Amino acid sequence: MQRIALVTGGTRGLGRAIAIALRDAGHRPAVVYLRDTDAALRFTDDTSIPAYKWNVGDFHACRLGVLKVAYELGPVDILVNNAGVTADAMLHNMTPEQWWNVVQTNLGSMFNMARQVVGGMRERRFGRIINISSVNGRKGQAGQTNYAAGKAGVLGFTRALALENAARNITVNAIAPGYCDTDMVAAVAPDTLRSIVAGIPVGRMGTPADIGRMAAFLASDDAGFITGATFDINGGQYMG
Known part of the structure; x- marks a missing residue:
């Protein structure tokens, strides 16, 4: 059955792969971008997938954006909260702007977006919400207290929202990707990147498609008995 899916941060990297995987699974995705x-x-x-521009860190912008998507495509039955940013610094050097920008985008956007769609999902008695966390939200990472805190918060948000909506046939799950071959990771210094790969038991980084396939499965009817779960897709780098 074709359903309307909305992927935040969806024009590149993991979001792009997730949107394409949802399209290939028979859904009608749209993506959100900012810059x-x-x-x-x-x-x-390239994909024939429509893109909408708004700031997922802004509640009012999310409300207007989701209304526009619903008007043009239909009500959202699948939400993938993927948008994320980094602003790395050791905590003793981190500015309030670095802290709050990352936390508001990576964690605040979960509320901003889910709040717009969950009521309709409850009325229709169907929904899939998939939240993208990170291996560093699971294990921590020096220089990323803001990022790790936001991504760890995603996991608590996922479990609580899953409990609130399970009886309405709405599943809420998280994916915690490890290091994947994306533009964000490509910006890491080569020596650091080699050290990271050396610490991944399978001996390589993941691909965006690895994450896309899991998102498409969690959005499917076959995943209807899975909720409140976190899927670690990291090549064995972290085992919860």
């Missing part, structure tokens, strides 16, 4: 309009236009040309 690079040219890249979003190229994404839509």
